[in-house]
Amino acid sequence: MQPPNTFQYVVKPGDTLYRIAYRFSIRMETLLAANPQLGNPSILVPGQILYVPRRSWQLYVIQPGDTLYKIGRKFGVTVAQLQSVNPGIDPNRLQIGEVINIPDTLPATIVVPREDYGYDEMMADLQTLQSRFSFVNQEMIGESVLGRPIPVVNMGSGRKQVFYSGSFHANEWMTTILLMRFIEEYAKAYELKRTIGRFHIPTLFAETSLWIVPMVNPDGVELVQEGITPDNPYFEEVLTINGGSRDFSQWKANIRGVDLNDQFPAHWQEEVARRAVDGPAPRNYPGVCPLFEPESKAMADFTSLHDFRLVIAFHSQGEEIFGGYREMEPPESEEIARIFTEASGYRTIRYVDSDAGFKDWFIQQWRRPGFTVEVGRGTNPLPISQFWDIWGKTIGILLAGLAV
Known part of the structure; x- marks a missing residue:
């Protein structure tokens, strides 16, 4: 029962x-x-x-002299949390005797870096972040091959729009944790009206609308972390692509064996020739044509609907920043790359023999600053023990990208 x-x-x-x-x-x-x-x-x-x-709410009867701030202090919750579980409440007109909901106290830290941080953990944390911070907005840009919704988070109300993304490649899931942790820390700093380093977060919120897709490739990330079972419709195909091995640690592609960061219409045919991979593979197969895979198409469609001033795609590894593409990038990209290098200690590389990436396509289409940032060092997937070193080196990039 x-x-x-x-x-x-x-x-x-x-x-x-x-x-x-x-x-x-x-x-x-x-x-x-x-x-x-x-x-x-x-x-x-x-x-x-x-x-x-089910997590239950307490009930509280408003007393004379109560404010949401005083009630929050009494129960260890924030005003934003109280408002989220009491929709429609007017904080300036609390009625004595009115009964309101008091949410369970949420954990002090929501996003906890760990080895098994996958799609389900990300989605649960996003739900908790939305419950805790009323200004953390979420929508879906599309679905993966297996039908997993791909979320995008929005914070800030400024006219300038900036776009960050992570986990294009399945075994680079460390970038998802990096972006999720940033969402939480950025939200906390805004709620408390404080600065992080030299950056005054309320000012950044007022000037910039930040959009983040923490996990572009959810099917691939789950494959790397959890493996595959016979009930998966791509079970036989995936095992064949992987040479029969159940070790997917070197898998970069989506579940159909397509490299999502080789899927964009920026000299795609040249990338096909360069890769010389003629069918689905764990890595480096550009697919049958640009934007054929639902994940890459969702990214392109979403980007085309916005007026992004700057984009950064986070990858791993190498501690490098790529900011040029076939001399199409604007002159300011060089100065922005210098600022990112100064903030992180990462090496700047202007050009590389590569095409068809998200950053390449963005620069080609809009002639605006676009960057690929390769975090960490070693072999993917990077060990979770590297997270705090990566965080310390990239937090400056994440903040500077909003300010430049």
């Missing part, structure tokens, strides 16, 4: 009780108590049904 005040959750490949509890922001003990049928909690089977307790 299903316990009261719970909902059913179907276990997915790679799930653990810890991941499920973290995803829904509940304690492990609470999840275990709701599932006494579990024989061995350390062994979960895909398709198994678990019962997840």
